[in-house]
Amino acid sequence: MSEFRFVRMGFGPDSVEYQEAWDEQRRVHAARFADELPDTCLLLEHLPVYTAGRRTQDSERPLDGTPVIDVDRGGKITWHGPGQLVGYPIQKLPRPVDVVAHVRRLEEALIRTCAEFGLETSRVEGRSGVWVLGDPVHERPALGGLTLDLDPRTQDDEFDARFNGPEYAPSNAGQRREDRKIAAIGIRVAKGVTMHGFALNVNPDNTWFDKIIPCGIRDAGVTSLSYELGREVTIAEILPVAEKHLRDILENAELKPRTVERTAEQTAGQTVESPETEKATA
Numbered sequence: 001m002s003e004f005r006f007v008r009m010g011f012g013p014d015s016v017e018y019q020e021a022w023d024e025q026r027r028v029h030a031a032r033f034a035d036e037l038p039d040t041c042l043l044l045e046h047l048p049v050y051t052a053g054r055r056t057q058d059s060e061r062p063l064d065g066t067p068v069i070d071v072d073r074g075g076k077i078t079w080h081g082p083g084q085l086v087g088y089p090i091q092k093l094p095r096p097v098d099v100v101a102h103v104r105r106l107e108e109a110l111i112r113t114c115a116e117f118g119l120e121t122s123r124v125e126g127r128s129g130v131w132v133l134g135d136p137v138h139e140r141p142a143l144g145g146l147t148l149d150l151d152p153r154t155q156d157d158e159f160d161a162r163f164n165g166p167e168y169a170p171s172n173a174g175q176r177r178e179d180r181k182i183a184a185i186g187i188r189v190a191k192g193v194t195m196h197g198f199a200l201n202v203n204p205d206n207t208w209f210d211k212i213i214p215c216g217i218r219d220a221g222v223t224s225l226s227y228e229l230g231r232e233v234t235i236a237e238i239l240p241v242a243e244k245h246l247r248d249i250l251e252n253a254e255l256k257p258r259t260v261e262r263t264a265e266q267t268a269g270q271t272v273e274s275p276e277t278e279k280a281t282a
Helices: 018-033 099-116 170-176 206-211 224-227 236-252
Strands: 002-010 038-043 049-052 075-080 084-088 122-125 127-131 178-189 191-203 277-281
Touching: 002 075, 018 038, 018 191, 038 236, 075 206, 084 236, 099 122, 099 127, 099 178, 099 191, 099 236, 122 277, 170 206
Parallel strands: 002 038
Antiparallel strands: 038 084, 049 075, 084 191, 122 127, 127 178, 178 191, 178 277
């Protein structure tokens, strides 16, 4: 068990500019690496901003030239802003770092947070983050009067909802009864210490996501606690619950290094340096 502290940087009228939070992450990261601070999670709301991880493609960015901040986390493009609880856990992990295990812990804490509000969420194989699962395909409503066989998303790997009307927009995935992401995760691990983290949609205006291809995923959408529960949920309500489950999961986790498979040559005495930086995303 390791000590874990939470820092509430700012919410509502005190929402934090992205660059300010990024600078603070780097300051805390350096201090955590030097063992000058315990494991720390920064919690905040951002002013509206699009951020792009290193795998973001040009075709996934806003078509109208809206500014995007390119960052050093894994993953693709997403949006942060009012109504979204953002958390940046800065935690020292044993090396070689098990990045996937860290992501799974964040997912579990957010799944438990949603469950406490009465919303069942899940993981989707091959897609990190936290999801509300949609109806079986054959039970979903037809889009634009088209049957599933004529749905352009099943025929075109480069389908772009932004050219095809609001019925295909990521923010309308709930109406389509499709899988929809309620929390995104994108992290970076440098020198064995994590950065970046998660964004949980509490009560944002999800139409902000319609300007981009969120997380590079074209056949699903986004949702929020408020939409799924049919009532207004506030950041103030979610904050102590999220802190409780994050503390329970992150503080009490049995941290283990990633298992490294060795070749016969390495086993015979050769050594290979493990990478200093790893990334993962949702």
